[in-house]
Amino acid sequence: MAAVVVSSMMGKMYGLCFHAVRRTAGLKAPWLLHRRAFRISAVHRQQPFDSSLEKPQFPGASADFVDHLEFIQPNVISGIPVYRVMDRQGNIINPSQDPQLSKETVLNFYQKMTLLNTMDRILYESQRQGRISFYMTNYGEEGTHIGSAAALEPTDMVFGQYREAGVLMYRGFPLDLFMAQCYANADDLGKGRQMPVHYGSKDLNFVTISSPLATQIPQAAGAAYALKRENLNRAVICYFGEGAASEGDAHAGFNFSATLECPLIFFCRNNGYAISTPTNEQYRGDGIAARGPGYGMLSIRVDGNDVFAVYNATKEARRRAVAENQPFLIEAMTYRIGHHSTSDDSSAYRSVDEVNYWDKQDHPISRLRHYMTARGWWSEDDERSWRKQSRKTVMEAFERAERRLKPNPELLFTDVYQEMTPGLSRQRDSMWRHVQQYKEHYPVDLYEKQ
Protein backbone atom coordinates (compact mmCIF):
# COMPACT_ATOMS: atom_id res chain seq x y z
CA MET A 1 0.00 0.00 0.00
CA ALA A 2 2.53 2.58 1.09
CA ALA A 3 4.89 0.86 -1.36
CA VAL A 4 2.57 1.85 -4.16
CA VAL A 5 2.57 5.42 -2.94
CA VAL A 6 6.35 5.60 -2.71
CA SER A 7 7.01 4.17 -6.14
CA SER A 8 4.16 5.87 -8.01
CA MET A 9 5.19 9.28 -6.69
CA MET A 10 8.74 8.69 -7.69
CA GLY A 11 7.58 7.64 -11.13
CA LYS A 12 5.45 10.69 -11.63
CA MET A 13 8.01 13.19 -10.52
CA TYR A 14 11.16 11.84 -12.06
CA GLY A 15 10.24 9.72 -15.03
CA LEU A 16 11.77 6.81 -13.15
CA CYS A 17 15.15 7.27 -14.91
CA PHE A 18 17.54 5.73 -12.45
CA HIS A 19 15.08 3.44 -10.73
CA ALA A 20 13.67 2.02 -13.92
CA VAL A 21 17.20 1.12 -14.95
CA ARG A 22 17.91 -0.34 -11.57
CA ARG A 23 14.70 -2.35 -11.53
CA THR A 24 14.97 -3.75 -15.06
CA ALA A 25 18.60 -4.55 -14.43
CA GLY A 26 17.66 -6.43 -11.27
CA LEU A 27 19.88 -4.07 -9.23
CA LYS A 28 22.93 -4.90 -11.34
CA ALA A 29 25.98 -2.74 -10.96
CA PRO A 30 26.05 0.34 -13.25
CA TRP A 31 29.30 -0.73 -14.97
CA LEU A 32 27.48 -3.83 -16.21
CA LEU A 33 24.75 -1.70 -17.79
CA HIS A 34 27.32 0.34 -19.64
CA ARG A 35 29.19 -2.71 -20.89
CA ARG A 36 25.96 -4.10 -22.26
CA ALA A 37 25.10 -0.82 -24.02
CA PHE A 38 28.55 -0.77 -25.56
CA ARG A 39 28.18 -4.24 -27.01
CA ILE A 40 24.85 -3.34 -28.64
CA SER A 41 26.35 -0.31 -30.33
CA ALA A 42 29.26 -2.37 -31.66
CA VAL A 43 26.66 -4.25 -33.71
CA HIS A 44 25.34 -0.96 -35.05
CA ARG A 45 28.79 0.02 -36.25
CA GLN A 46 28.55 -2.67 -38.96
CA GLN A 47 25.37 -1.04 -40.45
CA PRO A 48 25.21 2.11 -42.69
CA PHE A 49 25.70 5.06 -40.36
CA ASP A 50 22.47 6.46 -38.88
CA SER A 51 23.06 9.06 -36.19
CA SER A 52 19.56 8.59 -34.75
CA LEU A 53 20.61 5.09 -33.68
CA GLU A 54 23.69 6.31 -31.86
CA LYS A 55 23.68 5.73 -28.13
CA PRO A 56 25.87 7.71 -25.76
CA GLN A 57 28.71 5.52 -24.53
CA PHE A 58 29.82 7.69 -21.62
CA PRO A 59 30.43 5.61 -18.51
CA GLY A 60 28.97 8.34 -16.27
CA ALA A 61 25.26 8.07 -17.23
CA SER A 62 22.76 5.89 -19.02
CA ALA A 63 20.80 8.25 -21.30
CA ASP A 64 19.81 9.07 -24.87
CA PHE A 65 21.09 11.93 -27.04
CA VAL A 66 18.87 14.94 -27.75
CA ASP A 67 19.40 17.35 -30.66
CA HIS A 68 17.86 20.50 -29.13
CA LEU A 69 19.27 22.69 -26.38
CA GLU A 70 17.20 22.53 -23.24
CA PHE A 71 18.12 23.09 -19.63
CA ILE A 72 16.23 21.02 -17.14
CA GLN A 73 13.87 23.20 -15.19
CA PRO A 74 13.56 22.52 -11.45
CA ASN A 75 9.92 22.08 -10.54
CA VAL A 76 9.50 24.22 -7.46
CA ILE A 77 6.02 25.58 -8.18
CA SER A 78 4.24 22.25 -8.03
CA GLY A 79 6.58 20.22 -5.87
CA ILE A 80 6.61 16.59 -4.81
CA PRO A 81 3.18 15.98 -3.25
CA VAL A 82 2.74 15.62 0.50
CA TYR A 83 1.47 12.16 1.40
CA ARG A 84 -1.18 12.15 4.10
CA VAL A 85 -3.63 9.69 5.59
CA MET A 86 -5.74 11.92 7.86
CA ASP A 87 -7.14 15.39 7.27
CA ARG A 88 -6.85 18.09 9.92
CA GLN A 89 -10.03 16.82 11.60
CA GLY A 90 -8.58 13.34 11.99
CA ASN A 91 -10.72 11.77 9.23
CA ILE A 92 -9.08 9.04 7.18
CA ILE A 93 -9.03 10.30 3.59
CA ASN A 94 -8.39 7.09 1.66
CA PRO A 95 -9.39 3.94 3.57
CA SER A 96 -6.81 1.88 1.69
CA GLN A 97 -4.11 3.90 3.46
CA ASP A 98 -5.52 3.47 6.97
CA PRO A 99 -2.85 1.54 8.90
CA GLN A 100 -5.73 0.19 11.07
CA LEU A 101 -3.74 0.25 14.24
CA SER A 102 -5.38 -1.15 17.35
CA LYS A 103 -6.93 1.14 19.95
CA GLU A 104 -4.14 0.21 22.34
CA THR A 105 -1.45 1.20 19.81
CA VAL A 106 -3.12 4.50 18.98
CA LEU A 107 -3.57 5.34 22.67
CA ASN A 108 0.12 4.63 23.17
CA PHE A 109 0.98 7.01 20.30
CA TYR A 110 -1.16 9.70 21.86
CA GLN A 111 0.18 9.21 25.36
CA LYS A 112 3.79 9.32 24.19
CA MET A 113 3.17 12.44 22.09
CA THR A 114 1.49 14.25 24.98
CA LEU A 115 4.00 13.03 27.56
CA LEU A 116 6.78 14.47 25.41
CA ASN A 117 4.86 17.73 25.25
CA THR A 118 4.44 17.78 29.04
CA MET A 119 8.12 17.02 29.62
CA ASP A 120 9.01 19.83 27.21
CA ARG A 121 6.86 22.35 29.07
CA ILE A 122 8.36 21.49 32.44
CA LEU A 123 11.98 21.44 31.27
CA TYR A 124 11.51 24.61 29.24
CA GLU A 125 10.19 26.39 32.34
CA SER A 126 12.98 24.96 34.44
CA GLN A 127 15.52 26.49 32.06
CA ARG A 128 13.73 29.85 32.24
CA GLN A 129 14.22 29.69 36.00
CA GLY A 130 17.92 28.86 35.65
CA ARG A 131 17.56 25.34 37.02
CA ILE A 132 19.04 23.78 33.88
CA SER A 133 21.37 25.59 31.49
CA PHE A 134 19.70 24.97 28.14
CA TYR A 135 16.73 23.26 26.53
CA MET A 136 15.17 22.57 23.12
CA THR A 137 11.47 21.78 22.82
CA ASN A 138 9.87 19.47 20.28
CA TYR A 139 6.56 21.37 19.95
CA GLY A 140 4.74 20.52 16.74
CA GLU A 141 7.07 17.69 15.77
CA GLU A 142 5.68 15.03 18.09
CA GLY A 143 4.01 13.18 15.17
CA THR A 144 7.28 12.81 13.25
CA HIS A 145 8.97 11.22 16.26
CA ILE A 146 6.30 8.80 17.37
CA GLY A 147 5.08 7.81 13.89
CA SER A 148 8.58 6.96 12.70
CA ALA A 149 9.77 5.30 15.91
CA ALA A 150 6.71 3.04 15.95
CA ALA A 151 7.44 1.82 12.44
CA LEU A 152 10.94 0.61 13.34
CA GLU A 153 12.18 -2.50 15.06
CA PRO A 154 13.71 -1.87 18.51
CA THR A 155 17.01 -3.28 17.23
CA ASP A 156 17.23 -0.65 14.47
CA MET A 157 19.87 1.98 15.16
CA VAL A 158 18.90 5.60 15.54
CA PHE A 159 21.13 8.58 14.75
CA GLY A 160 19.50 11.85 15.75
CA GLN A 161 20.09 15.58 15.55
CA TYR A 162 18.73 16.96 18.86
CA ARG A 163 15.00 17.42 18.26
CA GLU A 164 13.93 13.78 18.35
CA ALA A 165 13.41 13.12 22.05
CA GLY A 166 10.08 11.44 21.22
CA VAL A 167 11.91 8.63 19.41
CA LEU A 168 13.82 7.83 22.56
CA MET A 169 10.68 8.17 24.64
CA TYR A 170 8.82 5.76 22.36
CA ARG A 171 11.63 3.25 22.87
CA GLY A 172 11.14 3.43 26.63
CA PHE A 173 13.88 5.83 27.79
CA PRO A 174 12.79 6.63 31.37
CA LEU A 175 11.85 10.15 32.38
CA ASP A 176 14.49 9.91 35.11
CA LEU A 177 17.22 9.55 32.48
CA PHE A 178 15.92 12.45 30.36
CA MET A 179 16.03 14.56 33.50
CA ALA A 180 19.41 13.22 34.62
CA GLN A 181 20.92 14.24 31.28
CA CYS A 182 19.43 17.73 31.39
CA TYR A 183 20.52 18.20 35.00
CA ALA A 184 23.91 16.59 34.30
CA ASN A 185 23.53 14.71 37.57
CA ALA A 186 25.29 11.57 38.73
CA ASP A 187 22.67 9.31 37.08
CA ASP A 188 23.31 10.71 33.61
CA LEU A 189 24.53 7.99 31.24
CA GLY A 190 26.79 10.64 29.68
CA LYS A 191 28.35 11.47 33.07
CA GLY A 192 27.17 15.07 32.90
CA ARG A 193 29.57 16.04 30.14
CA GLN A 194 27.29 17.33 27.39
CA MET A 195 24.75 20.13 27.18
CA PRO A 196 21.11 19.28 27.94
CA VAL A 197 19.11 17.36 25.29
CA HIS A 198 22.21 15.49 24.04
CA TYR A 199 20.73 12.12 24.95
CA GLY A 200 22.00 8.68 24.09
CA SER A 201 21.25 5.10 25.07
CA LYS A 202 23.26 2.07 24.12
CA ASP A 203 20.54 -0.26 25.42
CA LEU A 204 17.94 1.40 23.19
CA ASN A 205 20.21 1.61 20.12
CA PHE A 206 20.05 5.40 20.15
CA VAL A 207 23.43 6.88 19.29
CA THR A 208 24.45 9.79 21.52
CA ILE A 209 23.64 13.18 20.04
CA SER A 210 26.35 15.74 19.38
CA SER A 211 26.06 19.45 18.57
CA PRO A 212 27.89 19.77 15.22
CA LEU A 213 25.13 19.58 12.64
CA ALA A 214 24.89 16.71 10.16
CA THR A 215 27.98 14.84 11.32
CA GLN A 216 25.69 11.91 12.15
CA ILE A 217 24.62 11.56 8.50
CA PRO A 218 27.74 9.91 7.04
CA GLN A 219 28.22 8.07 10.34
CA ALA A 220 24.76 6.57 9.91
CA ALA A 221 25.73 5.42 6.42
CA GLY A 222 28.76 3.66 7.89
CA ALA A 223 26.68 2.01 10.59
CA ALA A 224 24.09 0.85 8.04
CA TYR A 225 26.86 -0.61 5.92
CA ALA A 226 28.19 -2.51 8.95
CA LEU A 227 24.70 -3.80 9.79
CA LYS A 228 24.24 -5.00 6.23
CA ARG A 229 27.42 -7.02 6.55
CA GLU A 230 26.14 -8.60 9.78
CA ASN A 231 23.02 -9.70 7.90
CA LEU A 232 20.76 -9.53 10.94
CA ASN A 233 17.86 -7.67 9.33
CA ARG A 234 18.59 -4.42 11.07
CA ALA A 235 18.21 -0.95 9.60
CA VAL A 236 19.44 2.51 10.55
CA ILE A 237 17.34 5.65 10.72
CA CYS A 238 19.05 9.01 10.60
CA TYR A 239 17.17 12.19 11.56
CA PHE A 240 18.18 15.72 10.62
CA GLY A 241 16.60 19.10 10.00
CA GLU A 242 16.25 20.77 6.61
CA GLY A 243 18.92 23.25 7.75
CA ALA A 244 21.40 20.49 8.54
CA ALA A 245 20.78 19.10 5.06
CA SER A 246 22.80 22.06 3.69
CA GLU A 247 25.95 20.74 5.38
CA GLY A 248 28.60 19.00 3.31
CA ASP A 249 28.22 15.94 5.50
CA ALA A 250 24.65 15.47 4.24
CA HIS A 251 25.94 15.14 0.71
CA ALA A 252 28.60 12.67 1.81
CA GLY A 253 26.11 10.54 3.71
CA PHE A 254 23.49 10.46 0.93
CA ASN A 255 26.01 9.50 -1.71
CA PHE A 256 27.83 6.89 0.37
CA SER A 257 24.61 5.20 1.39
CA ALA A 258 23.36 4.98 -2.21
CA THR A 259 26.63 3.76 -3.72
CA LEU A 260 27.34 1.34 -0.88
CA GLU A 261 23.70 0.16 -0.91
CA CYS A 262 22.99 0.68 2.78
CA PRO A 263 19.76 -0.23 4.63
CA LEU A 264 19.16 3.28 5.87
CA ILE A 265 16.25 5.68 6.21
CA PHE A 266 17.13 9.35 6.03
CA PHE A 267 14.41 11.18 7.91
CA CYS A 268 14.41 14.91 7.33
CA ARG A 269 12.26 17.04 9.62
CA ASN A 270 11.45 20.02 7.43
CA ASN A 271 10.01 22.41 10.02
CA GLY A 272 10.42 25.60 8.02
CA TYR A 273 13.28 27.15 10.00
CA ALA A 274 16.91 26.64 10.93
CA ILE A 275 17.03 28.99 13.93
CA SER A 276 16.06 32.28 12.20
CA THR A 277 16.78 31.10 8.64
CA PRO A 278 13.57 30.36 6.71
CA THR A 279 13.65 27.65 4.05
CA ASN A 280 13.74 30.17 1.17
CA GLU A 281 17.18 31.20 2.37
CA GLN A 282 18.22 27.61 2.95
CA TYR A 283 17.59 26.19 -0.53
CA ARG A 284 16.00 26.97 -3.89
CA GLY A 285 15.05 23.47 -5.04
CA ASP A 286 11.91 21.55 -4.12
CA GLY A 287 12.85 20.98 -0.49
CA ILE A 288 14.93 18.01 0.58
CA ALA A 289 12.85 15.18 -0.95
CA ALA A 290 13.71 16.38 -4.46
CA ARG A 291 17.41 15.80 -3.76
CA GLY A 292 16.94 12.07 -3.12
CA PRO A 293 16.46 10.95 -6.74
CA GLY A 294 19.64 12.84 -7.65
CA TYR A 295 21.49 10.41 -5.41
CA GLY A 296 19.54 7.44 -6.74
CA MET A 297 17.43 7.21 -3.59
CA LEU A 298 13.75 6.38 -3.37
CA SER A 299 12.19 9.42 -1.77
CA ILE A 300 8.87 10.60 -0.41
CA ARG A 301 7.42 13.71 1.18
CA VAL A 302 4.91 13.23 3.99
CA ASP A 303 2.71 15.35 6.23
CA GLY A 304 4.72 15.30 9.44
CA ASN A 305 1.69 16.38 11.44
CA ASP A 306 -0.08 13.18 10.44
CA VAL A 307 1.31 10.43 12.62
CA PHE A 308 -0.24 7.71 10.41
CA ALA A 309 1.33 9.08 7.23
CA VAL A 310 4.71 9.17 8.96
CA TYR A 311 4.14 5.64 10.25
CA ASN A 312 3.15 4.21 6.84
CA ALA A 313 6.04 5.82 4.99
CA THR A 314 8.63 4.78 7.57
CA LYS A 315 7.27 1.24 7.81
CA GLU A 316 7.46 0.72 4.07
CA ALA A 317 10.85 2.40 3.75
CA ARG A 318 12.15 0.24 6.58
CA ARG A 319 10.81 -2.96 5.01
CA ARG A 320 12.35 -2.22 1.64
CA ALA A 321 15.61 -0.78 2.97
CA VAL A 322 16.34 -4.08 4.72
CA ALA A 323 14.97 -6.36 1.97
CA GLU A 324 16.74 -4.56 -0.89
CA ASN A 325 19.73 -2.96 0.83
CA GLN A 326 19.13 0.54 -0.35
CA PRO A 327 18.60 3.90 1.35
CA PHE A 328 15.30 5.80 1.45
CA LEU A 329 14.67 9.47 2.03
CA ILE A 330 11.59 10.70 3.89
CA GLU A 331 10.96 14.42 4.12
CA ALA A 332 8.39 15.10 6.83
CA MET A 333 6.82 18.53 6.42
CA THR A 334 6.07 20.11 9.76
CA TYR A 335 6.46 23.33 11.69
CA ARG A 336 8.74 24.25 14.58
CA ILE A 337 6.18 25.77 16.93
CA GLY A 338 8.63 26.49 19.75
CA HIS A 339 11.61 28.78 19.74
CA HIS A 340 14.72 27.17 18.26
CA SER A 341 16.13 26.74 21.78
CA THR A 342 16.09 28.55 25.09
CA SER A 343 18.76 30.87 23.63
CA ASP A 344 16.36 32.08 20.93
CA ASP A 345 13.39 34.46 20.78
CA SER A 346 11.62 33.53 17.55
CA SER A 347 9.28 36.54 17.70
CA ALA A 348 12.26 38.49 16.32
CA TYR A 349 11.89 36.80 12.93
CA ARG A 350 8.36 35.38 12.53
CA SER A 351 4.82 36.44 13.33
CA VAL A 352 2.73 35.25 16.23
CA ASP A 353 -0.12 34.58 13.76
CA GLU A 354 2.04 32.17 11.82
CA VAL A 355 2.94 30.23 14.96
CA ASN A 356 -0.65 30.27 16.18
CA TYR A 357 -1.91 28.73 12.98
CA TRP A 358 0.20 25.61 13.52
CA ASP A 359 -0.32 25.51 17.24
CA LYS A 360 -4.10 25.86 17.14
CA GLN A 361 -5.19 24.58 13.73
CA ASP A 362 -2.75 22.03 12.41
CA HIS A 363 -1.11 20.26 15.32
CA PRO A 364 -0.15 16.56 15.27
CA ILE A 365 -1.51 16.00 18.78
CA SER A 366 -4.91 17.55 18.15
CA ARG A 367 -5.23 15.72 14.85
CA LEU A 368 -4.71 12.35 16.51
CA ARG A 369 -7.04 13.34 19.30
CA HIS A 370 -9.81 14.09 16.77
CA TYR A 371 -9.24 10.63 15.28
CA MET A 372 -9.52 8.94 18.69
CA THR A 373 -12.52 10.98 19.78
CA ALA A 374 -14.43 10.12 16.60
CA ARG A 375 -13.98 6.43 17.41
CA GLY A 376 -15.09 6.87 21.00
CA TRP A 377 -11.59 5.92 22.21
CA TRP A 378 -10.95 9.15 24.11
CA SER A 379 -13.13 11.55 26.07
CA GLU A 380 -12.77 14.89 27.81
CA ASP A 381 -12.50 13.00 31.10
CA ASP A 382 -9.74 10.75 29.76
CA GLU A 383 -7.90 13.85 28.60
CA ARG A 384 -8.22 15.59 31.94
CA SER A 385 -7.07 12.65 34.02
CA TRP A 386 -4.22 11.73 31.65
CA ARG A 387 -2.94 15.33 31.65
CA LYS A 388 -3.00 15.36 35.43
CA GLN A 389 -1.35 11.98 35.79
CA SER A 390 1.36 12.62 33.19
CA ARG A 391 2.20 16.00 34.69
CA LYS A 392 2.54 14.41 38.09
CA THR A 393 4.86 11.67 36.74
CA VAL A 394 7.05 14.24 34.99
CA MET A 395 7.19 16.50 38.06
CA GLU A 396 8.21 13.60 40.29
CA ALA A 397 11.09 12.67 37.97
CA PHE A 398 12.02 16.35 37.76
CA GLU A 399 12.21 16.70 41.54
CA ARG A 400 14.25 13.52 41.91
CA ALA A 401 16.72 14.76 39.30
CA GLU A 402 17.05 18.14 40.96
CA ARG A 403 17.88 16.64 44.34
CA ARG A 404 20.54 14.32 42.98
CA LEU A 405 24.27 15.11 43.30
CA LYS A 406 26.40 15.98 40.26
CA PRO A 407 28.96 13.42 39.02
CA ASN A 408 32.37 13.13 40.59
CA PRO A 409 34.61 15.84 38.98
CA GLU A 410 37.17 13.12 38.36
CA LEU A 411 34.96 12.05 35.44
CA LEU A 412 36.04 15.14 33.53
CA PHE A 413 39.28 13.34 32.81
CA THR A 414 38.10 9.81 32.04
CA ASP A 415 36.96 8.53 28.63
CA VAL A 416 38.92 11.19 26.75
CA TYR A 417 40.84 8.16 25.55
CA GLN A 418 39.93 4.66 26.58
CA GLU A 419 42.81 4.77 29.04
CA MET A 420 43.92 7.91 30.78
CA THR A 421 47.19 9.26 29.41
CA PRO A 422 49.97 10.34 31.84
CA GLY A 423 49.40 13.98 30.85
CA LEU A 424 45.71 13.79 31.67
CA SER A 425 46.31 12.08 34.97
CA ARG A 426 48.74 14.86 35.93
CA GLN A 427 46.06 17.43 35.08
CA ARG A 428 43.55 15.53 37.18
CA ASP A 429 45.89 15.45 40.19
CA SER A 430 46.58 19.10 39.84
CA MET A 431 42.83 19.83 39.70
CA TRP A 432 42.29 17.96 42.96
CA ARG A 433 45.16 19.78 44.69
CA HIS A 434 43.69 23.06 43.51
CA VAL A 435 40.14 22.20 44.62
CA GLN A 436 41.48 21.02 48.00
CA GLN A 437 43.35 24.27 48.49
CA TYR A 438 40.47 26.54 47.44
CA LYS A 439 37.49 24.42 48.40
CA GLU A 440 35.56 27.36 49.81
CA HIS A 441 35.35 28.69 46.23
CA TYR A 442 33.89 25.50 44.72
CA PRO A 443 30.45 23.93 45.29
CA VAL A 444 32.11 20.64 46.29
CA ASP A 445 29.11 19.49 48.33
CA LEU A 446 26.99 19.32 45.19
CA TYR A 447 29.30 16.70 43.65
CA GLU A 448 29.74 13.04 44.33
CA LYS A 449 32.87 12.33 46.31
CA GLN A 450 35.90 10.43 45.08
Ligand SMILES: Cc1ncc(C[n+]2csc(CCOP(=O)(O)OP(=O)(O)O)c2C)c(N)n1
Ligand atom coordinates in the same frame (compact mmCIF):
# COMPACT_ATOMS: atom_id res chain seq x y z
C1 LIG B 1 28.22 22.54 12.00
C2 LIG B 1 27.28 23.44 12.75
N1 LIG B 1 26.97 24.65 12.28
C3 LIG B 1 26.13 25.46 12.95
C4 LIG B 1 25.60 25.06 14.14
C5 LIG B 1 24.66 25.99 14.89
N2 LIG B 1 23.28 25.51 14.77
C6 LIG B 1 22.71 24.74 15.73
S1 LIG B 1 21.17 24.31 15.34
C7 LIG B 1 21.19 25.14 13.88
C8 LIG B 1 19.99 25.13 12.96
C9 LIG B 1 19.61 23.78 12.49
O1 LIG B 1 18.38 23.82 11.83
P1 LIG B 1 17.65 22.53 11.30
O2 LIG B 1 18.64 21.53 10.83
O3 LIG B 1 16.62 22.94 10.32
O4 LIG B 1 16.98 21.87 12.59
P2 LIG B 1 15.86 22.45 13.58
O5 LIG B 1 16.62 23.20 14.65
O6 LIG B 1 14.95 23.30 12.80
O7 LIG B 1 15.19 21.26 14.18
C10 LIG B 1 22.41 25.76 13.71
C11 LIG B 1 22.78 26.59 12.55
C12 LIG B 1 25.95 23.77 14.61
N3 LIG B 1 25.43 23.28 15.75
N4 LIG B 1 26.77 22.98 13.90
